Amino acid sequence: MFPNMLCGACKSHGRRNLKMKIKSLEPMSHVRFKDSIPIDMDPDYIFIGDVPLQPNKNKNSRGTKKMAANKVSNFSDLIHRVTGSCMLHPLGSNHNFTEDNSDYEDEQEDHPQPQAATEEQDTYTTTKEIEMVTLMGEVFETVSSLKKSYVTLQEAHCPWDSDKIRLADVAVVSSLKQLGVLREKFRRRSADEIEHARINKPISGPTLREVVAPYEAAIERLKSDMKAKEEELNNLIQKLKTTGSIKSRSHRRVSCSSQFQSRCPSTSVGSSLSPELFEAYMNSVKEGSKSFSLLLLSLMKAAHWDIAATVKSIISASTTVVGPTHAKYSLESYVNRKFFHGFDHETFYMDGSLTSLLNPAQFRSECFTQHSDMKSMDPMELLGIMPTCEFGKFCFKKYLSIVHPKMEESLFGDLEQRRQVLAGKHPRSRFYAEFLGVAKAVWLLHLVAFSMEPLPSHFEGSRGAEFHPEYMESVVRVRAGGGYVVGFPVSPGFKLGNGYVVKARVYLVPKTEM
Template identity: 30%
Template sequence: METLMAAELPQQKAGGGLARRLVRLLRRKRSTAGSVAGGEYDESSLDSSINSLSKLKLSAATLDVLFRNAAVEKKGGATQSAAAPAPALDSASAHAFVASLFAGVSAVKAAYAQLQQAQHPYDAEAIQSADAALVAELTKLSDHKRQFARDPVAAAKSAAVGPPVLAAHADEQRHLLRTYEITAGKLGKELRGRDAEAERARAALADELRAARALEERVHPGRTLAALDGLHLSGLNATHFLTAMRHAVKSVRSFAKSVLGEMRRAGWDPAAAAAAVHPGVPLRHPGDAKFALESFVALKMFAGFHRRDFGLSSLHDRSSYDRRRFFVEFAELKAAPAVAFLDARSSRWSALGEFLRDRYPSLVHERMEASFFGNTAQRGAVASLGASFPETPWFAEFAEMARRVWLLHCLFFTFDSGVGCDSDDSASIFQAPAGARFSEVYMESVSDLDTDGDGGTALTPPGERVVGFTVVPGFKVGRTVMQCRVYLSRLARQP
């Protein structure tokens, strides 16, 4: 007998602690119900109480001890338990009572969530309905508490007489599902609100960027393409073409600089490469190899520029394009992101894709790419029809350069009316041949200072200034001449 009582003491303590926790929980529900009418709700305290109750794991033996100990305490304490044993309680009744208890708690939680939802936005009828439902559920829990306090065994048997345990579990899950639906709706509303805030922030940022570009254009005209925003065909003039040309030339110079950097990392001799590009033209300074490489890139990219199909047989249908068709393509491509025109699956920019596939192999030799990157994967991807273009910084820079040249090409033919080159609305492209005498009207020297053999600098006499090679071609739009950039040499004029 002593052994049995010693073994049951911890269980009595556990059962009494659980009973006290239930009493505290129900008291808290009653205080919460009182605050409902006042409009004040403590969601954190309610959720913590419900969560603490939801985490209870009760076995059949624990439930039996709980109700037996509660009955013993009702009759006079643990001293009388040995003399007067508690009435027997089957586990089914205990489980039925706890199942109904948990169903009631989940109903309270669902009613409280419904009440919170009715407050934002404010709905008086919904608030009254949810408040009544919450009070009703709390009243049921209070009745459970009073029955349990009077006679735990009778309370359990009364619960067993009611709906089956499975029905109580179904009610609990239904109330929990309703709570989750309300929570999901609240989170969805918050998400939509934050999306709206993000959209407003993006719009504000776009406005700020447009204002910054406009300010930069006023301070430094021609440095950005902002001057070409909102352009109309009737308002085109040579200044717009000059702006687009400067951007194209800047991109050509940037890619040539990248080529020079890759050459140096791969151990190539830039001076030897320059000699291969323009043989017979001595460089006045080893650093002038960059001009030869820039000339190589520009002449490759601008080859066939004067033809509507850009010299590509696959684009022969562009020969019938008129000024408006070229202008529409210019306006759409200028606003398109890089991801759009680099998508090989898109047929909208198929003409630009053909231009990329044609110019990349002619500009980047197979041995050059293999030496730079250790393989020719990018070259193979470009050559494969239907395959996506390489997503590498190297090809991205090349593609941006090609896009700007293509934009300039489209804008070029918006000035071409099909009449003579001397017309006010015509356009032409030109370059200076090697050995030609320098002209300040049609040419611009990349450097007016020549480096002599002693390492000093001396200005070349005007009579000896001849063209070594063209770095960037020039343009003539109407009556406006945009000088070609040339590298000067002391070579005698070829007969």
């Protein structure tokens, strides 16, 4: 039992599980423990119960029993002395056995002890290595101190000890500051080494890579510029091909039309035009003007315009009351009045041409051919190819007429779109795209009108005129019966040569409001 107790004490306090084999109970007086009390470990005088640990062959059983009776108290005292020594002086990392045990020596061979630090330090010959080892030692010591301080801080929370917490917190902060100092020390040493290496670097000429690098960068830049120029050239070639095909197709159609007219004098281009085609283009104008007017009204509301004052200035009638929901009709009236101004002239009075009077048949044929070429084209793409064509000049004139500089600045905050239009360009914005939709519809309607023989006449309902259902249609719902007159015209009407009437759109108001 006693050897087992010693082994248990060694296991609980030592780092290594020492194997102690007792082949036979030999005298253990030669075993020495550090900081232990000398104990007489002669097994001749150690008994378990009434049986000795090592029988004495020289003594008979009778003497043994007698001696066991005399040694009971001594054995109890021995156990108390051994356990007290183990509790007062536990075996630590510094335990040392002087017994020459072969098993223990084998275990030492399996687990060799680390050599002294002096042998390792001897390998560091340079000052740099020694300083680095010293710095690493300081780092480890500081980290260990930080760990201990943090453990103390945790232990101070339960039970709560404010003074101990404060002291532990100061210790933790001090350790962290020390780590920061060591980090800066390491950084400064590294920076000094880099600067020292740079200063002591042998002076030599630039390398081939350093000499060639600027030229390589210039070559890459020139390659990117050349690629951009090639893309621009391809775009211009494509536009040129498109323009050439349009012109050749137009010329071919005009020549074919002239040959057909020379063979059949009684047949004209106007005979292939129907009133339904004209009315369809008029409906396109109506839809386009509605969409553009709604967009213009939304921009005015976003710019906090006084819509009532705007409507009053458009219709120029102080006695006509237009509700807030009907303000769009006044804006549509304004847009249509600007677009249809000069509709009865072959070029909207953009120049003084009189081709329709000097050679009317040829002019009608050219108008119909231009209508056929343009009807399926996107206006923005067309103006991108030929920005200064007749349709481009028409858009230039009408935009400047509809959108006043102060209006554009109030709606958009600047005059960028106006500057582009004045420069002969066409902005790629939603507002200008909506404007081009109306402009194209009016332009195609104009081409179809001048392709007809005779030229359609247009009219509009003037303010205060009686409402005639065969010539007018109201844009608002009114009760059946009389008592309504025209408040203001919204869009013009047309009467074709065969008597077909495209009704004018008007805004009706009661006679009492006039």
